[in-house]
Amino acid sequence: MHLAYRQESELRPHLPKGMQRGDVERLLVICAPRLGLTSSQLHVLLVMMHHTRPEDWTSPERDPMCFAAQSAIADDLEISPRALRAIERQLEDRGLLSRDTGAGGQRGKWGDFALGHSFAPLIERVPDLVALDAQRAAGRQRAQVLRRQLSALRRQLREKTEQLLTAVPKSPALPPLLSAMAALPRRYADLPLDRLELLRADLEVLHRHAIDAFSETERKPCRSEVDDRPHIQDTSYNDACICNVSSATKRTSGKPLDTVYSASAPNGAEAGQENKGGGYVSPHKPDLLTSFTPRALYNAASNDFRLYLDGYKRGVLPDAGTFIQAAIAILPDLGVNLSAWDEATEAMGDLAAALSVLVIDANRFHPARPIHSPGGALRAFTRKARAGTLNLAGSLIGLLERSRNGRSAA
Incomplete structure (x- = not known):
């Protein structure tokens, strides 16, 4: 209890301007x-x-x-x-x-x-309340990002495991992988933030084990000459795999895009099929990270995007999973609603959506036509992907050319 009497000139605590x-x-x-x-x-x-x-x-x-x-x-x-x-x-x-x-x-x-x-x-105490509210909002946003990262990692793990199961059904790596996948929680909505963080780390380790196991099968000399194809990171797919690759890797006529910046796959592009997620499936056709090398894409990305890539990559160069994880993580910084990401992945697949984010982020600094609304741009990419008119390869070519010219000028 304190004395309620005060001098008239005494200033009292009051709310900051704009608060009621x-x-x-x-x-x-x-x-x-x-x-x-x-x-x-x-x-x-x-x-x-x-x-x-x-x-x-x-x-x-x-x-x-x-x-x-x-x-x-x-x-x-x-x-x-x-x-x-x-x-x-x-x-x-x-x-x-x-x-x-x-x-x-x-x-x-x-x-x-x-x-x-x-x-x-x-x-x-109001500043403390404001800080607590900001902390709560940041935690909620982080949880939303982690749930999308977990979903993407889970899809990649399932795809790589299916490839391994088809290539080497008796691989000793399969039982622990299948057991770990069966033990994964079905839903993430009720999991606390620290549990989500641990689960993402566990899924990343499982995915890396699946990649290593599948890579080992490709290096074995007992494979037939027909099946022996050069391994390009984790982008070579078996005929029986089910994966999400962008519909943006097709022309509007439905034919695969010509590859750029690197050679075509050994057996050439083959006819693919559309899956539920709108992705293009082709067992021997190179994906976006074959057409556009990870090193070139890394160099063309903005400084902010490269920071995220550095944080998630496990080797010298980023792979498909790294681009996807980095793209999801940078969305809040760009002011992009995570629902826009959900729509993009449904329309074009995880990797194409991630590279769309990379293009949009880099084009915020375009010298002539900078992007001021990354969220609106991502939704526009999604609409074009659904209509079959998205030219993601063309956007990537333009970005790589500008990056290369910038380095030459420097």
């Missing part, structure tokens, strides 16, 4: 668990705040005070005055209000002298 009492109430509702507030304590606090004048929260000359009689507030809350007094003491102990009442519990205002409940301590 309602903003504090919203923060309290959101941050109550982190403040250790029970539902009863929060309810009492909000009711008492409603008995203050809204303008006193923003005035540097007055404290927001609750002058309502204790019996009246207890009646509003349908609790006993004794229970109310106990909660008031708890709120004071948490530094959310200060109690200034007369000996008989009197409350009121007489000139510059006031008796009641002051919320000046709560105003001083």
Whole structure:
């Protein structure tokens, strides 16, 4: 309890410019668990705040005070005055209000002298509430990113395992991989952030084991000459695999795009098929990371995108999974709603969506036509992919040319 009398010239704690009492109430509702507030304590606090004048929260000359009689507030809350007094003491102990009442519990205002409940301590805690809210929002956004990364990793793991199962059904690597896949949780929505982080790391390890096991089968000399094809990172696919590769790797006529910057696959492009995700399936046709080398794409990416690639890559150069994980991670920085990513992957597949993000991010700094709305641009790419008019290869060629010319000029 402190002396309620003050000099008129004394400046009082007040809300930052642009904030109102309602903003504090919203923060309290959101941050109550982190403040250790029970539902009863929060309810009492909000009711008492409603008995203050809204303008006193923003005035540097007055404290927001609750002058309502204790019996009246207890009646509003349908609790006993004794229970109310106990909660008031708890709120004071948490530094959310200060109690200034007369000996008989009197409350009121007489000139510059006031008796009641002051919320000046709560105003001083507002920066802490804002920080807690920002932390909560960042955690929620991080969880949303992790769920998309987990889904992408799970698809890649399934695809690589299917390739291994088709190529070497008795591979000793298969039983532990299949067992680990069966133990994965079906849903991620209810998992806490730390569990999502651990699960992403575990899935990454499993995916790497599947890649290594499949690569080992390709290096064995006992394979037939027909099946023996040069291994290009993890982009060579077996006839029986099911994968998501971009419809953007086709011309509008449905034919595969000519490869650029590297040679065609040994057996040439073959007829493919459309799967549920809108991806193009071809067992021997090079994918986007064969047509456009990872080194060239890495050099053409923005500095921000390269930072994410460096964080996720496991070797000297990024692979398809690295581009996908980095693209998902950078979306919040670009202000792209994650629903736009979901639509893009459904329309064109994970890898094409990731390289679309790479192009869009790099073109924010285009010398003539910079992209100001990455989210709008990604949705535009998605619409074109659905219509069969997306020329992602052309966009990548333009980006690589600009990157190469920039390095030459430097």
